[in-house]
Amino acid sequence: MQNTREIAFTLNGEEVSHRVPVRQHLADFLRHELGLTGTHIGCEQGVCGACTIRVNGRSARSCLMLAVQADGCVVETIEGISQSGEIADLQHEFIQRNAAQCAFCTPGMLMTAADLIGGKEPVSRDAIRDHISGNYCRCTGYHAIVDAIESTLNKRLASDKSNPHHG
């Protein structure tokens, strides 16, 4: 009765194959089958944003995707983009500014914020707020999170300017 499928996908740069129950959502699969517990579950309705990951380069709610749908995809989680160093500066700013308290939202928040810090233009505080408005944080006042994202982006832009061949 338990329908399962074999899937193969790229997870944080590594090829993974696994048999999954088709009814299991991707967040549960990542957390409980693969032990990648950095992806959190806050609502299983797609509202809170705690389970945000990246699928084929775009942020996505892992509670609103079946694990079986990851077949053939490139999936990145907080563990992957932490290990690669992609958001090291953003994480540093989060720590420096205490932009995380209980930090249950933080992995999802960072996955969402990662979209913003790769750009070539400054982003207003309002636009930052809009961009992260699908990620619920109950502890902070969002202020420090906006500060951290803004500061990371500004530092990157400044370093791009001083180092024009860099990007």
Added chain:
Amino acid sequence: MKAPLFDYVNATSLDQALGLLDQYGEEARIIAGGQSLMATLNMRLSQPQVLIDINSIQGLSGVRETRKDIRIGALTRHMELLESDIVKEHLPLIASAMPHVAHVAIRNRGTIGGSLSMADPAAELPACCVALDATFELSSRSGQRVVKARDFFSGLYTTERQDNEILTQITIPKCAPQQLHYFEEINRRQGDFAIVGLACTAAVKKGLMSSKRSLKALDVVIFGCEDKPTRLAQTCLHLIGTSIDKNTITAAKQKLEQELNPTANLEGRADTKLHLATVLLERALLSLARDIGTID
């Protein structure tokens, strides 16, 4: 909560998907972006026998321009619409509605076809399609048929799509250069479904003198009030041929109150929603009037 048991087929062609639909009938559910369906499954609000995943079907997504129309594949993601230059240029109403559709991660997965098929009465895209007189292409094993958006939405989460059909393409006439539009929704948080929303398009007849400009065409659609997007045909009929001024706006608001019959929910009583709809109508008309220069 965790989803109930079901089977899953990743369809690789439209024919395969349509064949499965024929086979399973109402026991099958199509999953496109899955941004609403997955939530209903996670809440155990439905238990389909099989999910037919159409994400791998080639040729169902993308925005194309023809001489008169814009053709949008049903599998086109909200984010593609948001970023599309074609949409910005030729479908400005949709371009102004898209930032109101959910949040970035949802837009990355959610599809226009899914949103239209879901037919949430407070969603933006169904209202825009009705306002823009879009047509929907429905495919089944027995071929294709075309349904006007204005006929497609039949009620709460209910459309003219039959169990054996898939919505495959949305065709929307290009916005004429002189065409005007207005979109606004009232909600308490960005990205939420609207308490009340309004989408409208208008065209202006040029008089000999600029002050004589009048409305040649007008389509106002209210959403979030009734069980489907409400086209204010009577209200619009009343306004066409007039130039917009304080008096016509007052009269139009009265017409709206006769024409719109909102249902209460936790976001507001029926009278509150009716009031908010008149506020949006007034704002839309004032904006149009400013665009055509009849009111400063």
Added chain:
Amino acid sequence: MKFEGEHRIAAAREVVFSALNSPDALKHAIPGCERLVKVSDTEMEATVIARVGPVKAPFSGSCTLSNVIPPQSYLLTGEGKGAASMGRCKAAVNLKADGDETLLTYEFTAEVSGKLAQIGSRLVESSARKLANDFFETFSANIVGEDLKPASAKERSASLTIIWKLAAALCALLATFWYFSGA
């Protein structure tokens, strides 16, 4: 939730009240009705699979009839159970003769409990209204249709089939509260 409705039926009040039908026919008249059994003159049980948009749920219900005053009024009480939810509704139905026609008015109250109540709020009322309205419209049309037919079944006198039809509709209504509020 409470609301009212009114339908004009092109048939005499007595005809409307005593209109006959069989449980089988009723079963076909109610969308998603899988089982419909009359357990006594005043009680009926039904199983309905409700479907609204992406939501689909089995629901089993029973209906009781009280305060029957032929040919003018009665009270229907319906109760339904689904997974982790319950529902209950009451419809006070009144028939008023208006020349050759009948004016059917109803006052409908519904209460839902459990998971249903928790998440359906955004749409419960609009769906309930729609279903009540749809039912009475279909019902009116059927009465008129039946009235024109040689009524073999009609001879089974004092049957309260119209009420059963209502009852079944109430079950369906309960069942279709299973909405997802949208995410």
Added chain:
Amino acid sequence: MDNQRPSDRESIIGKSVPRSALRQLVHGRGRYTDDIQLPRMLELVFVRSPLAHAKIVNINIDDALRQPGIAHIFTGADIAEICKPWNGEAAHRPNLKSAPQYPLAMEQVTWQGEPIVAILAETRAQAEDAIDHVFIDFEELPAVVDPHGALEASAPLIHPDLGTNLADEQLIEAGSPDEAFNKALHVVEADFTFGRQTGVTLEPRSVIADYNSGSRSLTVYQSHQSPFQMQDLYAQNLAIDENNVRVICPDVGGAFGVKLHIYGDEVAAVASSVLTGRPVKFVADRMESFVSDTHARDHRVKARMAVSANGRIQAFEVDDLSAVGPYGHARRFSIVEGLQTITSAAAPYKFKHYRGRTRIVYQNKNMIGMYRGVGLPIACAVGEQMVDLAAAAVHMDPLEFRRQNYIDDDMYPHTTATGIHFEQLSLHQCLTQLKALMNYDELRQEQQQQRERGIYRGIGIATFIEQTAYGSRYYGPTEARVSVQEGCTLKLEPTGKVRCLTSATEQGQGTTAGIAQIVAEELGIGVDDISVIHGDSGTTPYGGGSWASRGAAMAGEAALKAARQLQSNILEVAAALLDLAPQELTLSRSRICLKHNGQSCMELEEVAKIGHFRQDQLPADLQPEFAVTRSHVPRNDVPPYYVANGVQASYLEVDTHTGIIRLLRHWAVDDCGRILNPMIVDEQVRGGIVQGIGGALLEKCHYDLQGQMLNASMADYLVPMASEMPDIHVEHVETPTRYTQLGAKGVGEAGTIGAIGVMWCAINDALRPLGAQVKEQPFTPEVILDALKQTHQ
């Protein structure tokens, strides 16, 4: 004792030192309860009551037991065989009535969402599959939902044995309020309705219980604020030797009081492990969180204030009615919101005549407990609204009216007419600082200019107080087995690094970072040389945990005492090695230094090494004590709490056509006593404010007349998201408490306490020229539009 800070280096206390705990958390490498997997673990789900009030006639689990993957199914009776009920009574309040509460419902259900049956299966999905196969027959009973209705003679009794739905009633009277009101020139009156709210911690309540039937020992991993309270409860109610019960709180994803309570479902999960001998996991899903996590507020308040012609508050009266669900929360009670409301409303103001009454009733809705600020947000909102009304009555500027009526700086220590004791507040200084920070006078001009253009903006000011760190004089007489001391164990490791075991728990507040700063300061080492271990009843010293903004004040003081003792022990060893007197030495930069000139004598690491491995080098009678434990209990001769204070201001715009409120700017000047880490305190205040704004504008548990919660999902219960929230400017005043050496008072709830009041004042300030006034919170578009509509009639 030497209270001098080492003078040759900068203090770490008071610096914005980043929290080291965040390093793992931002990498997704935290460990929350649901992240833990144990071998043979069963997943538990509950069948919950769909009805608010009903008798349970029959429960049939036969079909459910046959479903795939089902291991066990327990009913209330099964669990009750090994688990005693608990009760929200308080020994010092004999009139407080409360019924015993069992883990799972027994004969009756009393709220929608009450757990009835526990299903244990190999996977959560399988356990959920079986829910549909449990058949329960109910006999529905009329539900008590409305607080006024609960008191009517015809009201059904929720617990017939109690003979009433009235849980408790409390009266406070000071001076001669009747006389003062009769004589007063102006009396302003208002009614207030406060909606029900809930905490919505992003990590749902979670527990894993692992009972070892061989050793009869119980280990529980629980997302909770007080492992010690739960250890005591499991030992007491499940009759397990307390030395064999260990409760571990791993990383906790937000708590706010929600995770302070005793929940039937969590205890049932633990009991299930005892019954089955297997590890059992229960993680509430979001839908059940809404109908089982503790709720808060839900008050109706009437108030009036007498004011003289020259704007002096003469008398004040508050009548509060609150409904708290069907049971009192054991050990915490559910009467506290009401008591806080009548003791703290308008407490910062000087008036002599006062009457306060609170009545607390039971009803068939989810339980009310201690959520952030408890009753203080209500007290603040009522007091500040009345102050605004009084100021308007005498045509005074609301800010100046406050200044004039604040308790004067020379009046401390001061006991208010409402019965609260203030050691020392900084009301005037905070207000002065706020006025400058927000540019008050210019803002009033801007507001006036906007009004002339038909734009309605409001400026709100709200003064708040916050009782923190409740002590044994408060909880002791209740006999509620609530620990109010905190403890700290420090261990100097052989390399000179320090391990700190604190009884404080951490839900993100940064308390443990503050504690590390205290220890670092006293031992002259860096914060990175200290690792803090917390949230483990089996290893850390006994304590209360983190609640009531007490972590830094209480556990911080214990850490300070322990660090000073460890410093003394280290210096004793160093002195012996250096042949000097300990008084001549100090610790700085991980070195032993001469106190008089700072000259370095030896490395701390060297002392640690000798103390651990080369005791042979020490004098024969010297015992190196490199592990010390100290506790802190507030003295019994001082008030049972500290009081922090502050003031907030909000500038907002009301769209009078749609009722939508746009937040423009928000300011806070807060005095939480000694500040350990300003950056942490700032975001604590901001986070509290945003939570309060959520309560003010968005959050409400909607119930129907049958006691059904109608918006029990995250799509429908609106929490504040980033887009609508303003930037929040925070400044501080520091008035350390003299009751401790550290001087910290506490800050966790400050932002939330002031936010509803400040929003209320600002909205009514915006609406005042239109003659409208909102009386019901949350301030939804409909509430605003209705208030405006009334002015047209």
